Amino acid sequence: MDRLVNTVRPYAWGSTTAIPELLGTTPTGEPQAELWMGAHPGAPSRVARDGGGGADLRPLSEVIAADPEGELGSRAVQRFGPRLPFLFKVLAAASPLSLQVHPDRERAVAGHAAEEAAGVPLDAPHRNYKDTNHKPELLCALTHFEGLCGFRAPDETAGLLAALDVDSLKPYADLLHAKPEEDALREVLTAVLGADHEDMARTVSETAAAAERLAAQEGPHREVYAACAFLARHYPGDHGVIAALLLNHVRLQPGEALYLGAGVPHAYLDGLGVEIMANSDNVLRCGLTPKHIDIPELLRVVRFESAAPAILRPEADAGGEEVYGTPVEEFRLSRFDLAPGAEATLPTGTPQILLCTTGTAVLRRTDTGEELRLARGESAFVRATEPVALAGDDARVFRATVAV
Secondary structure: OEEOEOEEEOOOOEEOOHHHHHHOOOOOOOOEOEEEEOOOOOOOOEEOHHHOOHHHOEEHHHHHHHOHHHHHOHHHHHHHOOOOOEEEEEEEEOOOOOEEEOOOHHHHHHHHHHHHHOOOOOOOOOOOOOOOOOOOEEEEEOOOEEEEEEEOOHHHHHHHHHHHOOHHHHHHHHHHHHOOHHHHHHHHHHHHHHOOHHHHHHHHHHHHHHHHHHHOOOOOOHHHHHHHHHHHHHOOOOHHHHHHHHEEEEEEOOOOEEEEOOOOOEEEEEEEEEEEEEOOOOOEEEEOOOOOOOHHHHHHHOOOOEOOOOEEOOEEOOOOOEEEOOOOOOOEEEEEEEOOOOEEEOOOOOOEEEEEEEEEEEEEEOOOOOEEEEOOOOEEEEOOOOOEEEEEEEEEEEEEEOOO
């Protein structure tokens, strides 16, 4: 069992207080957006293996590379190779993240090969595919959490746009009414992202003013209009403000989760949550960002179909583990709520990261009796070969592992 020393990523959209509050540290005044737990080469967690400490901390990626089967287990290595196939995070959003979509594995392989053949450097700002992997992800709310996910039914969106009474939105509403769903969504998103920048800036300004007005009134789309006005304040004139109106607005209660598969456009707006994803950096952006937007490639990746967001709630098994079911092998997220005196035995054979979000948790090796205590905000890596029991004092512990 290894206590993890993790890196906080200071992205501009991050909260200045949420992660420090979780960790029990003093805010620096700077945004603290993501706490990374895992072996991603961009910011691997560090461990004090073999009793080391301080300067002797080693990157978890290096520890895994030295003994992949001992750290990850034979099943995970056979399926994913000698690397941890997921990245586990605490995400703290105080302003909107970019509107984005992730490719499936087939498109990632093809896109990566094409950019390699074209000689596009991996660190080029216009590079779309930095690896050959897909990037499914799961976000579980720790506080009330707000986001956008997937396309709303076109007829409903057409009515929402019509209520704004902005002349430049009317052609989009007409298309949504007149065309079959896939064609309507594709044509409207293409038109929005390809619009003249000055024209779109005026549209966003007029839409934001109308949205502010409607958000102050009772109505079925009040929260959608409030979100639109919120986006426009952070990204005035951005095409993504209008593109976001095509998407479902989602509010998660603490403990609820949202799964995002390939081709589903989404954006996180506000709140604190834990997030787990396949280890990939492949992102196609639709807006709400100063970064590169590749419209033709984006349109190849997006799934133009409407669907209500599938909000997940955990299902408990006989051992008290509450599992968030997802259709991927790279990760599996669950949680334990541990009353004083309660204990759960963790399965062996796969790598595990444990994060305590409430109370104090105690990890105990059942073969040696060695213990490791985790306070709120602390995390640990458990090797595939270590038999561990988990106890706590009114503790909530999230468990990240693989699903093979």
